Amino acid sequence: MQQICANSWCQEPFLVEKEDEEFFGKLRRAAPELRDIPPPVRCPDCRQQRRLARRNERAFYRRTCSMCNRDILAMYPADAPFPVxxxxxxxxxxxxxxxxxxxxxxxxxxxxxxxxxQRQVPRLALFGKNNENCEYINHSENAKNCYLCVDVVAQDTYYSKWMINCRDCCDCYQLEKSDLCYESQYSVGMNNDIYAFLSDQSCNLLFCYDCEGCNDCLLCTHLRHKRFCIMNEQFTEEEYRKRLTEIDRGSYKTFSVLLERYHDLWRTTFHRQHQALVNATQCSGDLFYNCQNVRHSFGVIESRDCAYCYDAGHMQDCQDAYEPAFNCELQYDCHACNRGKRIAACSVCYDVVGCAYCDMCHNASHLFGCISLKHKEYCILNKQYTKEEYLALLPAVIGRMQSDGTWGEFFPASLLPFAYNETVAQEYYPLDRASAEERGWRWKEEEHAPPNSKKVISAAQLPDHIKDTPDDVLNWAIRCEATGKLFRIVKQELLYYRKMGLPLPRLHPDERYRQRMAFTNSRKLFERTCAKCSKTMETTYAPDRPEIVYCEDCYLKEVY
Known part of the structure; x- marks a missing residue:
């Protein structure tokens, strides 16, 4: 069934497919909270944009806790209209x-x-559950000794995002079961890798791209199960280690030369039609690991029978879900609901069953329109009912939403607790202030409070070598060489660089994140011709991007 997006600024046509209709039939039978839930009236991009606009990962503010008055870091400024x-x-x-x-x-x-x-119920300053010594991480659980991370189940990890069962990593994105990694992305089973991308089950890689099952390689691309290679040339172990001792990666000057050569490799080598399809059958989209029948989705692992899902894992029968993980089932139009089952239009609700229009509820079941409830059941608008009272009232609530035209739709812009440019939506669907406000989203001008430091230096004034870096650097504010924003090095971070033999970064953490995400493709499929055989293909590399892109057949012939 073809639909036209209901957003006046969009009005793009989209399909509600047969599989979607089957999903909604299953959803309506799954829980009383989901009865008569309709198919979407907005296109997939507008639905995802709305979910992203409810997720603030990186805009933090100093303020006091509304209960204990302790100074804290929070996603919400001091003038937020609700307690924090x-x-x-x-x-x-x-x-x-x-x-x-x-x-x-x-x-x-x-x-x-x-x-x-929503204006009365206290909100959690930073989303976290069962974390230890992780005061400055967000959207994470079961983490220990982590700093300024998002979406981590990790230990001793810093400035990283989407890290599952990882340890001793810094400035990484989308790693699983990996240790001692720096500036690495989209891989599983890495150990002691520095600037490695799409390199599963690898160890001791330096500046490598698409090198699976490889150990001890430098500046290599598209290798499989190799050791002791430099720029794809085979060396003996003795020759390799001798050459490696001649490279002083603790020097920022040397490290910068290696990084530029790595970027040159990225620009000149060929890229795969799909960035990653590992054991993926009947899947459309990109970045799949061990998935079956996952449609129109991106960044999904260990899942089956899902559609329109993003950065998600361990799901079954879910649709329009962003950032859920760990045994999820029958979720629809939800954001960050780990272990959620039979739920719709929920945000950051962990371990919940049979819920709709809930926000920050945990270990609960059969809730409707509730906020910040824990270990509760049969509540509507945070009011407790008996099971019989709850089930009797529920049809009236849903009927009212149906008459309002809001039933089955995610939280609208008017209910967002953040400004649009504070959220992940601005990363994937960038808008200027006028456009955002015209569409009903708030906007907030950036605030750059200077760090409390005894002196300010430019990044160029930092010692070149990590071994020459004094402990006193912890008291300095460093001016980012790209943006001019000030940042600091924290103690555990300095210890990490020393342990790994890496120079101090010259860029603000936000700029490092921005540059890292620039290597991540868009969450759309485009038509493009293969650079080798000229066959038309679908890929996440937009036609105007400069990379050399091969279709799947040509890629496999080159690599294997």
Whole structure:
């Protein structure tokens, strides 16, 4: 069935496919909270943009906890229109979110009543669950000794995103079961790799791209199960190690030369039609690991029978889900709901079953329109009901949303707790202020509070070599050589660079993140011709991008 996107600024045609209709039939039968849920009226991009606009990963503010008055780092500024609690207070038992519950009024729009509740219920400063010594990480759980990370289940990891069962990593993205890695991406089973990309089951790689099952290689591309190679040339172990001793990677000057040569390799080598399709059958999109029948999705691992899912893992029968993981089933139009089952239009709800329109609820079941509830069931707008009362009231609530035209739709722009340019939406769907505000999103001018340091130096003034870097660097503010923004080195970070023999970075963490993400393709498929055989193919490399891209057949012939 063909539809036209309901957003007036979009109006792109899109398909509701037979598999989508089957999914909605299954969803409606799964829980009373999901009865009569309709198919989408907005295109996949607009649906994803709306979910992304509810996710702030990197815009942080200094403020005080609304309960204990302790100075904290939070996603919300001091003038936010709702209370904000530190992790200890929010997870503690000194407050009861049920005390703020509201009685549903059938004469008023349901989301209007939800908005009133949202302004009163305390929000968690940074999203985290079961973390230890991780005061400055976001959207993470079961992490230990991590700093300024997002989406990590990791230990002793810094400035990284989407890291699962990793340890001792820094400035990495989308790694799993990897240790001692620096500036590496999209790989599983790495150890002691520096600037390695798409290099599963590898060890001791330096500046390598697409080198699976390889050990001890430098500046190599497209190798399989090789050792002791430099620029794809085979060396003996003795020759390789001798050449490696001649490279002083602890020097920033030397490291910069190696990095530029790595970027040259990236620009001149060929790239695969799909960045990664590992054990993926009947899948459309890109970046799949061990998936079956996953349609129109990107960055998905260990999943089956899903569609329109992004940066997700361990799911079954889910659709329109962003950042869920670990045993998810029958999710629809949700954001960051780990281990969520039979849920719709929920955001950052972990370990929940049978919920709709809930925000920051945990270990709960059968909730509708609730915020910050833990270990509860049968609640609407944070008000407790018996099971019988809940099931009797639910049809009236859904009926009101149906009459409002909001049933089955994710939270609208009016309910976002963040400004558009504070969220991940600005990364994937960039807008200027006028365009964002015209579409109903808020905008906030950036604030750059200088760090509290005894002196400020330019990045060019840093010692060239890590061995010459004094402990006193921890007291300096460093001016990023690309953006001019000030940043600091923290103690555990300095110890990491010394252990790995790496020079201090000259770029602000935000700029390092931006440059890292520039190597990540868009979440769209484009038509493009293979650079070798001229066959038309679908790829995430846009036609105007400069990379040399091979179709799957030509790529396999070259590599294998």
């Amino acid at each position: 609690y530190c992790s200890a207070c929010w997870w503690g038992d000194k407050w009861d979110p049920l005390s703020l519950g509201k009685t549903f009024d059938p004469k008023r729009p349901f989301l209007e009543q939800f908005a009133e509740l």
